[in-house]
Amino acid sequence: MVHTRVEVAEQTGVGDVLVRGLVRAQLGLAVRMALLVAGTMAAVALLTGALPGFGAVTVAGIRVNWLILGVAVYPAMYAAGRIFVALAEQNERHFIGVIEQGDEQ
Amino acid sequence: MNPVTVSSAAGLLAAAVATVAVGAYGLRVSRTTSDFLVASRSVPPHLNAAAISGEYLSAASFLGVAGLIAKYGADALWYPVGFTAGYLGLLLFVAAPLRRSGAYTVPDFAEFRLDSRPVRRAAMIVVIAICLLYLVPQYQGAGLALKTLLGLPVWIGPLAVGAIVVINVVGGGMRSITFVQAFQYWLKLTAIAVPTLVLLALAASDRGELGGPLPPVVGQQTTVAVETDVEVEIVDPSGVRVEGTVDGIAVPPGSPLSAGRHTLGTGSTVTLAPGARTPVVAGAPTSGDGWLGGAGLGGDHRLYQVFSIMVATFLGAMGLPHVLVRFYTNPDGRAARRTALAVIALLSVFYLFPTTLGVFARRHVPELLITGDADAAVLLLPSSAIGGTAGAALTGLVAAGAIAAFLATSSGLLVSLAGAAATDLLRGRVRDFRWAAAAGGLIPIPLALAASSFELSRGVGLVFAMAASTLCPLLVLGIWWRGLTAAGALAGLGVGALSSTSATLLAVSGVVGPATFGGWPAAVAGQPAAVTVPLAFATMVIVSRLTRSAVPADVSRIFARMHLPEGLGMGVERVPRG
Numbered sequence: 001m002v003h004t005r006v007e008v009a010e011q012t013g014v015g016d017v018l019v020r021g022l023v024r025a026q027l028g029l030a031v032r033m034a035l036l037v038a039g040t041m042a043a044v045a046l047l048t049g050a051l052p053g054f055g056a057v058t059v060a061g062i063r064v065n066w067l068i069l070g071v072a073v074y075p076a077m078y079a080a081g082r083i084f085v086a087l088a089e090q091n092e093r094h095f096i097g098v099i100e101q102g103d104e105q
Numbered sequence: 106m107n108p109v110t111v112s113s114a115a116g117l118l119a120a121a122v123a124t125v126a127v128g129a130y131g132l133r134v135s136r137t138t139s140d141f142l143v144a145s146r147s148v149p150p151h152l153n154a155a156a157i158s159g160e161y162l163s164a165a166s167f168l169g170v171a172g173l174i175a176k177y178g179a180d181a182l183w184y185p186v187g188f189t190a191g192y193l194g195l196l197l198f199v200a201a202p203l204r205r206s207g208a209y210t211v212p213d214f215a216e217f218r219l220d221s222r223p224v225r226r227a228a229m230i231v232v233i234a235i236c237l238l239y240l241v242p243q244y245q246g247a248g249l250a251l252k253t254l255l256g257l258p259v260w261i262g263p264l265a266v267g268a269i270v271v272i273n274v275v276g277g278g279m280r281s282i283t284f285v286q287a288f289q290y291w292l293k294l295t296a297i298a299v300p301t302l303v304l305l306a307l308a309a310s311d312r313g314e315l316g317g318p319l320p321p322v323v324g325q326q327t328t329v330a331v332e333t334d335v336e337v338e339i340v341d342p343s344g345v346r347v348e349g350t351v352d353g354i355a356v357p358p359g360s361p362l363s364a365g366r367h368t369l370g371t372g373s374t375v376t377l378a379p380g381a382r383t384p385v386v387a388g389a390p391t392s393g394d395g396w397l398g399g400a401g402l403g404g405d406h407r408l409y410q411v412f413s414i415m416v417a418t419f420l421g422a423m424g425l426p427h428v429l430v431r432f433y434t435n436p437d438g439r440a441a442r443r444t445a446l447a448v449i450a451l452l453s454v455f456y457l458f459p460t461t462l463g464v465f466a467r468r469h470v471p472e473l474l475i476t477g478d479a480d481a482a483v484l485l486l487p488s489s490a491i492g493g494t495a496g497a498a499l500t501g502l503v504a505a506g507a508i509a510a511f512l513a514t515s516s517g518l519l520v521s522l523a524g525a526a527a528t529d530l531l532r533g534r535v536r537d538f539r540w541a542a543a544a545g546g547l548i549p550i551p552l553a554l555a556a557s558s559f560e561l562s563r564g565v566g567l568v569f570a571m572a573a574s575t576l577c578p579l580l581v582l583g584i585w586w587r588g589l590t591a592a593g594a595l596a597g598l599g600v601g602a603l604s605s606t607s608a609t610l611l612a613v614s615g616v617v618g619p620a621t622f623g624g625w626p627a628a629v630a631g632q633p634a635a636v637t638v639p640l641a642f643a644t645m646v647i648v649s650r651l652t653r654s655a656v657p658a659d660v661s662r663i664f665a666r667m668h669l670p671e672g673l674g675m676g677v678e679r680v681p682r683g
Contacts, residue, residue: 019665026668027585030197037193038419041186045411048179069182070460074453077193081446084197088442092670 022095026088033084037077044068108497109488113254116501120292120508121269127285148283148434154447156283157431159290161188161422161448162455163239163514164246167293167507169561170456172479174463175470176389178396180407181463183414184566185456189449190415191422191569196445199423201438202584202667209433210524211426211576218583220657221591227598229529231575232426234602235568236522237549238609239427240515242564244553246480247511249561253481254504263553266508270515271546274523275539283434289513290451296506297458300487300499304465307491321383321471329472331373337384337475339364344381349373375475383471396467406628409635414566417634421569424576427517430524437671462486480561483507519546567609570634574601574641582645584667587660593649601641608633 048065057064148156166188173181208214211232216225248262273285331349339345339362348358350370359376366387369375377383390396422428435441466473466482469490473479484507487499523542531537575598582589582597611630629636649656657663 015665016661019661019668023585023664023668034194034197037190038415041190041415042412045183045408045415063179065179066182069179069186071457073186074189074456077190078446078449078453081193081196081449085442085446088201089439096670 018095018098022091025091029084029087029091033080037080040076041073044073108494109500110255112497112501113504116504117251117254117508120505121265121512123292124285124289124509124512125269125273127288148431148436150435150440150443150447152283152287153431153435153440153444154451155287155290157286157428157444157448158451158455159286159288159293159509159513160431160517161425161428161452161514162290162293162510163565164243164250164507164510165561165565166456166459167297167510168246168250168480168483169565170459171463171466171483172473172481172561174460175466175482176386176474176479178390178467180411182460183411184418185460187414187418188422189452189456190419192445192448192452194419195423195428195432196442196449198581199429199584200432200441200445203429203580204432204435204441205438205669205671206663206667210521210528211429211580212525212529214583215579215594218657218663219589219591219594220659221594224591224594224598225529227595228576228579229525231598231602232525233522233545234606235424235426235572235576236518236525236545237552238571239425239565239568240518240546240549241552242561242568243511243515243518244549245564246561247508248553249478249480250484250504250507250511253484254500260554262511263550266511266515267546267550270512270519271543273512274516274519274542274546285516286513289509290455292509293506293513294451294455294458296502296509297455297462297483300483300491300503301458301461301465303495303499304486304490305461308465321385321467321474323377323379323381323383323471324469325379327377327472329375329377329475331369331371331375331476333476334368334371335476336366336368336387338366338387338389339384341382344378345384346376346378347373348376369475377472383474385474386476389474406625409628410632413570413629413632413635416638417566417570417573417632420573420577420638421634422572423580424572424574425569426521426525426572426576427514429576429580430521431517439671459483465490515546566632567605567612570632570637571602571605571609573634574605574637577638578642578645582642582649586646586649587664588649588653588656589645590649590652590655592652592655593645593647596648597641597645600644601637604637604640605633608637 044065166185170181170185170188173184203214206214206217208217212225212229215228216222244263244266246262247266248259251257251262251265252259342362342364345362346359347356347362347369348360349356349372351360351362351373352368353370362384367384375384432441432444435444462483466479466486470482470485473482473485484500484503487503488496490496491499519542522545523538526541526545527534527538531541578597578601579594583594608630611626612633
């Protein structure tokens, strides 16, 4: 009989493998999300720098660079955070599921 | 007495009294050291998120953001975006594992992770340095606000805010501060949203021109007093008259100025005829197009500046001790994540308003661009753009919001400063916490008076750069990389602190001129994060690799505790000694 929960708590070989898997999953998720957000923002900065014409486009009388940086970027950041929270908690539920399965066997 | 002054005084007084009153309410429930440091870890996410936002939205956000946008335009938008994005970084990389570590301050986390007293001590020194430096622009902002609104000498603001904050923190610690700060978020939001909405309604009724280029033109005869030497750029000299000293030469009243750059001496007076184009402080965009399209933040190397601001603000929030300490007050890691997410929402709503006010400031109070004191824009807008009783009432509201901003951030900084000092330098009793708070609240007052007229958001930006180059690598590598060693952490903290501090000193003293080596030294000193943050990360990684054998033996257990969800029996709360 294998007590996975106890192994995780006491850090035996099997437990450590599980923890490493969880840490890797969470880090991969965080890094991907950070790259997506930072990459998009860097692209906006480069666009306004490289193409002066980009800053001159207007929507409803307001320049598009102001609309992006002054308004649109905020709901986008919130959405990114929300998706991250959902996926991170999913990773944790999956981890708990694996442990409970191990305990039942 | 002028109704604007009366109303401002009333607003300031009301906000200060309310702060002390709400703090006194919390005082009744503060008893133990745990109450003082982490509010006994029982703060639910929505309350904690409001408290974090209330604490985080400092003078730099309430006054500085609008000022920078009025002055520099599109590129200044990166400051509020970065101030918000910092919480996304915190959510992704720090929030839940930091809370699950069970630590109660950043130095405590350092000791938990690396089992090293020297690292704990180094982290404590960095925490205290960041808090002290961050208090300086808050006190400066208070001085500016009281001077602008009431005409008081500039030293009264720092003294008044310092006194109120020390009394509040010494009295109640973290428990009472949580209520105070949640209250102050809503006060600040109201204080900035109402004037913005009124101005928007006015602009909509009298043909809005906000989308077009806004060359700074005064609507009526305007007189501006120059209080410190300033270099201005003049595009169209018609209607601009000056008295005092220009480029070191005394000039009689009514002297014209030629187009180009001029230095106006202390004590000079600039008079602008209606419709005249205002001179603009050198380095800021002079045309409406440059302002709209993004023309840098003064100095050369615009793209470098923007990227450096992104690095400093995205990573800096992770290293702000007064923000981190609030995450320890969450009941668990899940709540910590939800708190960070809620903070992003609250900040997003808030920053829409100072951004809009910055645009209005360029239209209604362009004369601020002459002296560069654009930080006063939010305070002056209601009376000059709306006027009458409504303008006076709104000025009172803005004044209340401004004082709330200084008080909330200063209180938060002082709690973490006192928390770190009391548990690591002293014996961690409630008495020690109080002594540390009193000392920490008073030290920045002379610094604030001595610091030159530095834009608030820029001063805060430098503190962010320091936080991003010290505590951020310690936390991020500590949480995600098993290979971190005590020697690596110490070396990285040292390199990050030294490099960012020397950049700050260079920038404040103005030793490096804009012309030296193509402007790069000045650009790096003004926005150091893009250089110092990678430097600190690299140092920590390289030195840790070199001292590989010193990786703590129980690193697996530590990682399990930081990363496993609650309910598996791994969580252990750390408590201060004493």
